[in-house]
Amino acid sequence: MMEIMETKRPGGRRPGTTRTRDAIIDAAVGSFVEKGYTGTTIRGVARTAGVDPALVIHFFGNKDGLFDAFIQEGGLPLRRLKEAIDGDVERLGERLVRTYLSLWEEPESGAKLRAILLTAESSPVAAEMLKAFLTQEILHPLAKRLGADHPEARAILAGSHLIGVALLRYVLRIEAMTALTTDQVIACVAPSLQRYLTGELPLGTG
């Protein structure tokens, strides 16, 4: 551990260190997706990454640190969600639900999102990390995009609908929800989102 700290260059990490760190993140992502939060151990992640457990602790502190790295650096294609947020605000509702569903329906990103949502339920610390992530990476950019009153409230109302759809459709898989096609969900949900994002809402002034 000390050797790595001492040899770190001021301008950034050494390439070998970055590779090791990335290998640990990859192993952690695989473990959270396959075994969940409870089934994930520092030791198991270290074994898969081919490193000493002490090195995992050096980089990430503990399991919650690994989970944070999974959320932040685990390769979620969030760029697409940001692209959906940019662009014509009058069709933002449809773009948002369409992109969001596509992230959940693709096997790799869907498995990651599912693992993140499940983990947040089983660890209070992980829940705080998910909260910070949702707020900084999705709600704030979305609210900032809206040229309307109460942007934060608008963004969270839209977000509440989206996360509920994902919970029933991809996590609990309730039949009435999975029976709908993606296009049906998009067509039904988009107007609700659009109303939250740009419509008249009874929120008062201030």
Next chain:
Amino acid sequence: MMEIMETKRPGGRRPGTTRTRDAIIDAAVGSFVEKGYTGTTIRGVARTAGVDPALVIHFFGNKDGLFDAFIQEGGLPLRRLKEAIDGDVERLGERLVRTYLSLWEEPESGAKLRAILLTAESSPVAAEMLKAFLTQEILHPLAKRLGADHPEARAILAGSHLIGVALLRYVLRIEAMTALTTDQVIACVAPSLQRYLTGELPLGTG
């Protein structure tokens, strides 16, 4: 155990047996709410109920059986949700969100609902129980109440929004959501629900 089975009367359980069973359910509810699914044990529930662990197994089989009893018989005030479903269908959206939020906001029922939602995330068997419960106790009655096409789809779209609001407001407690008053949430969400329940939806025929 055998003694209880042999002395059960054909017409129903003996009063003493019912009292014992109820005491176990009470203990299980308390444990699930306070310690969560992972922290709940047959032994701990038996201790709180003042019975032998074998008796808990006799009545409920295992922890998942206890969880099922918690959902089905744990004293959730679902009667109020059913009353909200009955009555004028043109204001069903508002009644539904108002009643639902009130269940989450009352300390006792709110803690139970939170425990149920969290448990369903940490156990696949518990998730199946929650699915069956939501479908039979809420979605079906709601769908049945709607004199419209695609009643199941309408009910689940409304339900997806409600469960997402609860997740962000009462479980994750994201600030943009908790900053809204209950009346603001009701006023904003009710029209979305009403559109799902009785409005025009782009679901096609059939």
